[in-house]
Amino acid sequence: MADYNPQEIEAKWQKRWAEARVFESEADPSKPKYYVLEMLPYPSGTMHMGHMRNYTIGDVVARVKRMRGFNVLHPMGWDAFGLPAENAAIKNNTHPRTWTNNNIAEFQRVLRRFGFSFDWRREISTCEPEYYRWNQWFFLRMLERGLAYRKKSRVNWCPKCCTVLANEQVVNGGYCWRHEDTLVESREIEQWFLKTTAYAERLLDDLNQLEGGWPERVILMQRNWIGRSQGAKVKFEVADVAGVEAIEVFTTRIDTIYGATAVILAPSHPFVSKLLEGSPLRAAAEPKLAKMRQSSVKTEDLATMEKEGFFTGRHAVNPFSGEKIPIWVGNFVLMEYGTGAIMAVPAHDERDLEFCRKYGLPIRVVIQPLEGELLVAEKMTAAFDAHEKGKLVNSGPFNGLSPAEAIAKMAAFAEQKGFGRAETIFRLKDWGISRQRYWGTPIPVVYCPNDGMVPVPDKDLPVLLPPNPNLTGMGDSPLATTPEFVNTTCPKCGGPARRETDTMDTFVDSSWYFYRYTDPHNDKAPFDSAKAAYWFPIDQYIGGITHAILHLLYSRFWCKVMRDMGLISHSEPAARLFTQGMVQKGGVAMSKSRGNVVGAEDMAQKYGADTGRLYTLFAAPPEKDLEWSEESIEGSWRFLNRVYRLLDRHAAALRGVNCGRIDAAATTAKEKTLLRKVHQTLRRVTQDFETRWHFNSAIALIMELTNEIYAHEPLDEGVRPEIRKELLELLTLMLAPMTPHLAEELWEMLGHSDGQWIVPWPSFDAELAREDEVEVPVQVNGRLRGKVKVAAGTAEEVVVKLAQADSAIAHHLNGKRIVKRIFVPDKLLNLVVA
RNA sequence: GCCCGGGUGGCGGAAUGGCAGACGCUGAGGACUUAAAAUCCUCCGGGGAUUUUUCCUCAUGUGGGUUCGACUCCCACCCCGGGCACCA
Known part of the structure; x- marks a missing residue:
């Protein structure tokens, strides 16, 4: 007689499993495979039961599938690059690598202590050169394919730190996390981007393949994020300023163009200052413009903000009607979306109606409903924006068409005349991967005074992080202030050159790590295509809903690029996705900062x-x-x-x-x-x-x-x-x-x-x-009145007789006539009486 | 504002058209024990009737509907959580 002693038992079996190597698996096309994966953790803080839940779910699946005869791949690794390591290093005067590796050792010990069935031989750590050299390799391939490029882009800048801040370092709606009295500024600097927009269509369309395997809401969130919008771009010539380009607007409702009563530009639209130059309204407009441009920093209350605008004093020409309409600037028009300019059709768009009413701009009905009362502009309380159930009026040669017909015909007309065309735009933007940080993958290019930007040749990879960086959290990016890193020679001409000092977003690391698991020690390629072909797609991916958009979208993008490169032949990395719930204590998610964690080791x-x-x-x-x-x-x-x-x-x-x-x-x-x-x-x-x-x-x-x-x-x-x-x-x-x-x-x-x-x-x-005796519930008029015990499979007639013989049930039947009987064998008898 | 998810005992939850509350926690009572822990047993949604056995009735956010029958399906509303948000 012994007591249950988990400490002893668990240590004993963990040792045996390791000795017998029972969780190690190899690609073997003769066996059916199953790839189950939990999202790799960022090793920071202590492991708590919130982490454990995720791995427990995955481990149950892995073990069930092994028992079912599958060749199971169940790996684990570390998302080891990232800002917290750098901050902790500055704070504790240590090296990010030391901090990270200590955490990894800790995390690994706890995972082993829980007996998860990982194949530890396949462990990867994204901060190791053996891993990040392949980030660089992929970057070079993207550069070759025109998928990586540089452009000026806005960053958060703290004037006191003199450094770039990550979004999460901007607190309280626009202040620096270190200097809470200092407003973060927006600065434009040259940064690297990956052309995710080139894959927008496929990223959207291939979501269809995931239906049924991924949670509906994740698919929906991705659809919204990609945000396909079919419409048309139309050019409006500027009437009263010479030498200014035409203003291009994007609209999904080209059919309403005869109802446009203004053109409205985003405050940051590049034409605004040209239009104001010499305009009689310039003096009045400039303070308003300055105010709008400044307040555009805060994105949170944008939605609730009142619509504001001003007239530039200039006019544009409606290419369909030839009508001159005023050009305004409006705070609700976004430079980042479409062309940064719209045509205002107040009768048929709610926002335009609100704006035009406020500033007394005319309202003109160009779609009348097929049924009900005709619209009168002055009396409209809401914009009539129904796509169907309407026909065009006041629209010249297009009168009488349905909106759907008009959209097609008018776009074709615009294209024929050269002032517009049908176009699909996306909300999705290119992926900015530059980070002005140390603890990340160096971007492998150099800048040469003779040859300009030159990619680092494959044979020179990896571009290693310098071992002793100058980490202060202030001033220029750490790599830029480390001369032994920056100063190099040009791979083309051999002359002196400077290295790129930006590092990559850590989402790059996690975009393809699950491929590396299939071949973790390959030093010739990121992975062997045959091995990936055996294990992929991931049969079951498990992680938090927090990654529903970015990580999963970038992973899908990477997968499609790899497919185009010929490395793989599937188009989606994970066939099934499961998003587990959070572990909470006191109604909020467990986190170190809230002090409500239940430590896994405890x-x-x-x-x-x-x-x-x-x-x-x-x-x-x-x-x-x-x-x-x-x-x-x-x-x-x-x-x-x-x-x-x-x-x-x-x-x-x-x-x-x-x-x-x-x-x-x-x-x-x-x-x-x-x-x-x-x-x-x-x-x-x-x-x-x-x-x-x-x-x-x-x-x-x-x-x-x-x-x-x-x-x-x-x-x-x-x-x-x-x-x-x-x-x-x-x-x-x-x-x-x-x-x-x-x-x-x-x-x-x-x-x-x-x-x-x-x-x-x-x-x-x-x-x-099999049950051989069952209790059949008996209802009278749908209410439970008794039960009869019978042999399984007893016929209706027999059950009815027994029910009628039961005194409690008979009481409710009480001589009334049975008008209907519902009988589900072994399950239920319902007698309906009149 | 729009889009998802959810609302069941004191608590976590079960039942996806057929006996609402499985299983567990908490609580109450009992057994064992010198005692405690552990263990084992019984009870545990509200109201009413009956009194020692059962019966009736209400009850799954609210109000309607479909159905012989609804926690489950449909419509409207309320509340909670999450996502997106002037996307032209």
Whole structure:
């Protein structure tokens, strides 16, 4: 008689698994594969149960699939570059690498302590040159394909730090995180971009392939983010200034162009100052313009901001009607979207209506509804923007057309006349990857006075980070102030040159890391295409909803570029995505800063990893948030103790027993009850694991089974050894994916000298699971009035007779006439009486 | 404002058209014990009738609807959480 000692058991089996290398797998086209992956962690702070939940879910899936005979790839690595390492290094006067590697060691120890079935040989760390050289290699390939380019772009700049701030370093709606009294400025500097927009169409269209495999809301968020908009660009000539280019507007409703009563430019539109030059209204306009340009920094209250604008004193010519309309500047027009200029059609656009009413601009109806009262401009309370159910009026030769017809015809007309064309635009922007930071992948180009920008040749990769950077958090980027890094020679002419000092966004690292897992030590290529072809696509990707847009979008982009490069032949990296809920305490997500973390290691020490794993699976379904409760976890601990005691009591006597096939007919009532329960449980648990991922209800079922076995103690009286063994073995195997250490121990106690890892998932016996007696609920007029006990499969007539004979039920029938009967065999009888 | 997700006992949750509250936590009572821990057993949504056994009734955010039957499907509304947000 021994107590359940998780510390001892868990250490023992972790050692055995490592020795037997049971979680190591190799590409083998003769076997069916399964690639299950949890998003790689950023190693910072301490690992808490929020982290563990994610890996536990993945580990259950990995272990179930192994038991199902799949060749499973389940790797782990570290998203090791990033700003926090640099900040911590400055604060503690250490090196980012030291800080990062200490954290990695810590994280790794905790993950091992939880017994996750990772193939640790495939571990990667993105801050190692062996990894980031391939970021550089990919960058060069993108440069060759015209997918990487430089342009001026805005950054957040703190005038006190004299440095660039990341978005998350801008706090309280526009202040520096270090100098909370200092407003962050917006500065333009040259930065590197990747042309994600070149793939906008495919990124959008291929979302269709993910339907059913990815959560609907993630697909939707990506669709909105990419934001395809079909419309037309139209040029409006400027009437009263010579030598100014035509203003191009974007509209989705070219059919309403005869109703345009103004052209409105974004405050930062490049034409604004040219238009104001010499304008009689210039003096009045400039202070307004300055105010608008300044306030455009704060994006938060943009939506609620009142529409403001001013007239430039200039006019544009409507290319369709020849009409002269005023050119305004409006704060609600965004330079970043479309062309930064719109035509205002107040009768048919809500925003335009609001603006034009405010400033007394005319309103002209050009679409009349097919039904109901005709619109009168002065009386309109809302813009009429229905696409259908209307026809064009006041639109010259296009009168009478439906908006859909007009959109096609008018775009074609504009193209023919050379002042416009149909065009699709996207909200998605190119991916700015430049960071003026140290702890990231150096961008592999040099600047030569003779040859200009020159890519670093492949043979010179990796461009290594200098070991002793000048880290202050102030002034120029750290690489720029490290002369031994900056000063180099031009690969083309051999003369002196300067290195690019920007490093890459860490989203680059995480955009393709899962390919590297398939071939982590390759020093000739990022990975071997044949290996990737075997393992990809990822069968199940698991992570937080927080990555629904950026990480997953960039990964999808990378995948498509790699496909175009011929490295892979699939177009989406992950067939299925699961977004698990957060672990909360006190109603908020666990985080170090909130001080509400439940440390994973503390948990393992107090209850053992298996209890921690079981509880995170039991407390809530995996997709929902989980509120951590110190009291509830006791229940999981008690349950595992209960199971252990049960096996401790019976296993020794069963060590030498062979199960064999059980003949359902030759069993006693007690045996039959227990066998039925265990096979029913197995049937439902199998479903919960395979199709529904309802781990919480699977555990509830296993608890019920355990209760049932306890209720039949003493088990060794009236239950034959082979049946006892079958019961306890199935119980053990059902627990194996969730509490693997305990399950291995119990398996060994039952007399198995081979580890459980060679055992396939058991299949349930339908014959043994079958109920032979059922209680059929009987309703009268849809209300439950009684139950009748009958043999399974009893016919309707018999059940009705029994129901009528039941006094409680008969009372409700009370001589009334039965007008209808609904009978679901073994499930329900409903008698409808009049 | 628009788009998702959710609302079930004291708590976490179960049931996806067929016995609402499985399983667990908490709480109450009991057994064992010199005692405690551990363990085991019983009870635990509200109201009412009956009194020792059961029965009735209300109840899954609110109000309607569909159905023999609705936590589950449909419509409207309220509340909570999340995402997007002047996207032309």
